[in-house]
Amino acid sequence: MNSKENVLRPQQHQQHQQHQQHLQRQRDVINYRMKKLAAKQVEITKKSSAVKEKILKKYEDMNRVLDEDLRITLTQLDAEHKAVERLVEEKIEDCYHLSQDLSQRLDNLSAHIAKEAQGIDTEDAETEERICGTLKLTDPDLIQLDEFKNEQLLSFTVNLLLFIRSQVPITKRLFKSYAADVVLDADTAHPKLIISPKGDAATYTDAWQDVPETSSRFDNTLNVISQQGFSEGRLYWEVEVGGKTYWELGLTYPSIPRQGREEDCWLGRGKESWCVEYFNGNYTAWHGGVQHELPLLAGKRFTRIGVCCSFPGGLVCFLGADTMTLLHCFCAGTFTDPLHLALCPGHHNDDTNWNSLKICAASRSATVL
Structure with missing residues (x-):
């Protein structure tokens, strides 16, 4: 009995060692897998952050493009507004000068009531012609913004908005x-x-x-x-x-x-x-x-x-x-x-x-x- 035990003990010891070594190898494999998973977690975090950063940059670029387009459009509209405003001011100035001249003529007529009739008629004709010309050139109905172009700009803006709305939210697509x-x-x-x-x-x-x-x-x-x-x-x-x-x-x-x-x-x-x-x-x-x-x-x-x-x-x-x-x-x-x-x-x-x-x-x- 003792001899059998003496034979079995080394075998059991050897089996125990083999099993222990096997478990150690398996533990090493699992530990290595944990390291790989941790590395994967870091990789996923980096990739996710990189994608978010790229998307954020694209949105910033889109905002810059839209802001610049808005600036150009408003600048153009402001320039046209200023030009028309200047034209109106010129017409007002023309009317003002003519009004002043007419006031002066009225004063002169009062002072020179005895002036020759023919001369008076000639001056009156010239004045009437100037008045008609000024009234014709300063007709407010002739001063207009470029309504057709403005409607086109508004139409393009609406189309751009409709296009953007058709694309967003991009998550829906x-x-x-x-x-x-x-x-x-x-x-x-x-x-x-x-x-x-x-x-x-x-x-x-x-x-x-x-x-x-x-x-x-x-x-x-x-x-x-x-x-x-x-x-x-x-x-x-x-x-x-x-x-x-x-x-x-x-x-x-x-x-x-x-x-x-x-x-x-x-x-x-x-x-x-x-x-x-x-x-x-x-x-x-x-x-x-x-x-x-x-x-x-x-x-x-x-x-x-x-x-x-x-x-x-x-x-x-x-x-x-x-x-x-x-x-x-x-x-x-x-x-x-x-x-x-x-x-x-x-x-x-x-x-x-x-x-x-x-x-x-x-x-x-x-x-x-």
Whole structure:
């Protein structure tokens, strides 16, 4: 027995050493990976800062170009205004001198009443001709700004403004390039929801619908999710919320509870989903049961809400799509399952919330600047 133990002990010791060396190598690998990740974090920060700096410079350049164009336009308008103003002053001066001459003539006539009739007639004719000429040349209707050119300038300015508005917010053009088609799954909808035939709208009704009872259907909360699940790339949807006083929008894994405790099935109450809720003028973001009040948005109304997710970035964003106002962003990290779009149109809320939640048709921009 002792001899066997003597043989086993060196073997066990050797195995222990080998295992210890293996763990040390693995630890070294993990430590090296941590260093690489830290370096990647620094690299990402530098790249992000560089991009922000470049974009900031471009906006500064655009502002300089617009400011210079404004300066040139206003300078030209000021020059024309001064020229016309000078012309008016000259005409006023001509009239003033003629008025003075006429006053002098009146004085002279009073002093030389006995002057020869022929001479008087000659001078009167010359004076009448001068008066007519002056009145003709100083007609205010003949003095005009270049209205046609000014209208052209204004038209060009309007066109420039329309063009700029068509390009901004540039984030909208970017997000639109991520637009994805999606159809709501009627088999998941709470029985008090009516799903449109196209699967693009959910409407609350007081009446329970005659629908099959399935394990995929929400039975405690007014939710419906999309048929499609998405697991890669960057995706964006817009949902019409105009005229509503209560709604919830979000993204969820298919594992979100459909039955059971009511709160477990609500969007954002578990780790399976992310959402923004709107109720009577107040916005709240939810994930993992954690509530994020959004007081800066209180009272703001949007007709469309944008929902965006980035699998490479592990990001879930909600935006007021009218103005691309950021409502809330979740840094979700790595997504473990496909994501489904989730909607809750809410109850009638004292007869103020009967409008549908409608998914807008995907519209991708052909070019992203």
